[in-house]
Amino acid sequence: MGLTFWTSFVALLATGVYVYVSKTPFEENVVKLTPQRELTGKLAQTPQNTLKNIDILVKGEVYGPECQVLHKGALYSASLDGSVVKIIDGKVAKKLEVYKNNPKCRELRCSQPLGIRHWKEEKFVFADGALGILVVDFKTEQFEQIYTAGTLVGNWGIGFADDFDFVGEDTIVFSDMHPKCGMHNFMQCFVEFSRDGRLFKLNLNTGEFEIIADNLLAPNGVVAHPDKQSVIVSSSSGSQLLRVYYAGSKKGAVEVFADGLPGMPDNLRQTSSGKTFWIAFYRSSIGGRSAIQVLSEYPAVRKFLNIFGNLLMPFDMLFGKHVVIIEMDFEGNVVSSIHDTEGRLRALTNVIDDGKYLYFGSFVKDYIGRALRP
Numbered sequence: 001m002g003l004t005f006w007t008s009f010v011a012l013l014a015t016g017v018y019v020y021v022s023k024t025p026f027e028e029n030v031v032k033l034t035p036q037r038e039l040t041g042k043l044a045q046t047p048q049n050t051l052k053n054i055d056i057l058v059k060g061e062v063y064g065p066e067c068q069v070l071h072k073g074a075l076y077s078a079s080l081d082g083s084v085v086k087i088i089d090g091k092v093a094k095k096l097e098v099y100k101n102n103p104k105c106r107e108l109r110c111s112q113p114l115g116i117r118h119w120k121e122e123k124f125v126f127a128d129g130a131l132g133i134l135v136v137d138f139k140t141e142q143f144e145q146i147y148t149a150g151t152l153v154g155n156w157g158i159g160f161a162d163d164f165d166f167v168g169e170d171t172i173v174f175s176d177m178h179p180k181c182g183m184h185n186f187m188q189c190f191v192e193f194s195r196d197g198r199l200f201k202l203n204l205n206t207g208e209f210e211i212i213a214d215n216l217l218a219p220n221g222v223v224a225h226p227d228k229q230s231v232i233v234s235s236s237s238g239s240q241l242l243r244v245y246y247a248g249s250k251k252g253a254v255e256v257f258a259d260g261l262p263g264m265p266d267n268l269r270q271t272s273s274g275k276t277f278w279i280a281f282y283r284s285s286i287g288g289r290s291a292i293q294v295l296s297e298y299p300a301v302r303k304f305l306n307i308f309g310n311l312l313m314p315f316d317m318l319f320g321k322h323v324v325i326i327e328m329d330f331e332g333n334v335v336s337s338i339h340d341t342e343g344r345l346r347a348l349t350n351v352i353d354d355g356k357y358l359y360f361g362s363f364v365k366d367y368i369g370r371a372l373r374p
Contacts, residue, residue: 028299034259059367078113115163127161175219221267234265278351284320
């Protein structure tokens, strides 16, 4: 085969790629990201704030333990295999499956428990990326679906309920993305820098709801602000935190709370003191932001990279070995930082503490991490 053949082959291949890319639906958004903060001051790494040993809990008994919550000495965790587990003294004491009578759902991801919090008695609320908002009762071992994915609200249905926090005894504010941004293909929205995110307020008793804010860039973790009028929400692909008001004279307002963060933030959880909160980063950008973020102002290039779809995520996770966890107060000031320089906390989605230990969640690992709090 001569040069003419290979020239024709390459030209044909290039034409095919061009046609495929041009015909593929893609939101060509231009986003200018704030320059990343330097690791100085309270963000600086020191021997004192660097993690040494990380214990591995319940290995092989959870898969993708995205989020955890502590209650009365027990650790509860969501698991992407469609279950919620109760852990006592480092061992699984009870595991409840949403689809316990349908084992195939473990593989098909019929249920995708993500953010979880304690509600009352032995009831826990969790956001399910496939089903919506659910309640599980560890006493009766029953599940109740409070809000169903696919329910039409505005121009589309609830697509990807991710995280939430309580803003009242029976009321939560939760984050949601367009149905196309679900667990199976969320890279599409990440590469697009899609602003299809919304924030809802939901009464767990009545099912009444309202949209608090829309057109948000990749809303993810949620933590209630002590002013009782707003919540802090992580914008993952924007590497920033937003403050969104759900009540008061500023209801519906969206403000930048903190930006230029050293990674893509995921869940936000109050520390054991209640005066500050932890920021977990599922992708660290210490040493360099992801290629997609570097190209945030070049949608045409990102559209081409979108050919590789979900293959981009595992490739991207090879980078960002140095991971930082940030403790921040509710005024947006960095209080402290904790560092892992060995890559053990890659794909970190959640951080909580009991005053002595830190507990780490992840959407890809088959265990929960634990370490002494520096």
